[in-house]
Amino acid sequence: MPKMITILGPTASGKTALAAALAYKIGAEIISADSRQVYSGMTVGTGKDLDDYVVNGRQIKYHLIDIARPGDKYNIYEYQRDFHKVYAELAQRGVMPILCGGSGLYIETVLKGYSLSTVPQNPELRQRLSGKTLEELTEILVDLKARNNSCMHNRSDVDTAQRAVRAIEIEEYNLHHPSSNTEFPPVESVIIGVDIDRESRRARITERLRQRLEHGLVEEVEGLLESGVSAEDLIYYGLEYKYVTEYVTGRTTRDEMFKGLEIAIHQFAKRQMTWFRGMERRGFTINWVDWHMSMDEKLEYIMKLIVTQS
Structure with missing residues (x-):
């Protein structure tokens, strides 16, 4: 088995569900690589999708989610430090880590071991x-x-x-x-990328945005503001928090908020893919799996890949 498995992909590609299914199959635990899911109280807007971590009735253990307070400015230095604490603890217990997320800079920094x-x-x-x-x-x-x-x-x-x-x-x-x-050492990892075509990605982003609004995204932002987090701090986090805060504080209409946010998330997903392609140019081998494959097909592909690269 490799020392670590990394599953990356753009937003709405289903990478978390895939990582959880793989963790269930091989007895692994997941280390999140998401720059905003570190914040507690920011669940709907960051798409934590915590239900994805329950597979066949079993809770898959995850790390580096809900470890910072909303309003804080958690940075990549802190992430690298916190990752290695978890990584060392899993190694001590003999547990395989699965690094999963869409924050390319966080992933690359950990894998390369940048100082x-x-x-x-x-x-x-x-x-x-x-x-x-x-x-x-x-x-x-x-x-x-x-x-x-x-x-x-x-x-x-x-x-x-x-x-x-x-x-x-x-x-x-x-x-x-x-x-x-x-100094942090580089981490050897088999890297899996979820390849979702542009049209499917756009459709899923729009549907996920509608679902998040239906499941309390606006109320989450209102609650954060009421708890003392400033509008400026929420806008700092970008995407959902920026656009919904502007709507809640009366700077935009709901329709303007939805349309602007939809475009911004599409652009964000495109930037994610640009980063991942850049990683390949910088020497990383990313083994891409087709989003359209069934979960069983994806897992079968990954298991074969793990065997060949062990």
Whole structure:
């Protein structure tokens, strides 16, 4: 068996149900890789679909869901730290982890074992770097990384001037604070991707949005606002929380909210797939399963794949 199985896919692709069915079959537990499902009280809007974790009457254990308070700004550094705590605990118990989600950055960071840092912004440094070309910033970064004995992350550090400045900021800080980074090892994993065609995905997104509105999405947002979470904090989380908060606070009509949110989720799903295709270009092997296959067919394919890659 591999050390971990990863199941990824865009929103509305049925990845959670597939992960739960596989967990039931092999006695695994699920580690969520969703940047918003970490927040408690944000259940309908983030699509936690907790019923999916019950298979044939058995509760499948899941992790990294409902671990932060609404209104907090949970980040990828915290996620990587929390993932490795769970991963180590499962390894100690001899339990197979299934990493499941649609947050490509979270998944890639865990699998690659990127060295992340809690480095604060340096306004003075940013001022000095303003106006420099991407080529000039790259030269500065390469020199700093050489001095720190660190490496480029597939050149993603210099995709844009903004990213290059942040990377320089981190390296400059680490030069004087060598203990600021936490090193996490890469994690070996068989990666399964749920491939859903565009039309089916769009239809499922629209239907899921209608269902969420029928099952209390507006009431969930109202409750969060009443509990003291600010409208600005909810809008920060984007998608459902942004559009429904704007509706609840009278900034838009219900029809405007639905249409705007529907478009935004479609665009989000497209960006997810773009990220996953980018992962393939960056060296990850994603074994795609057709969404139209039955659950039994998907599980049979995955079990054969696990055997061949063990």
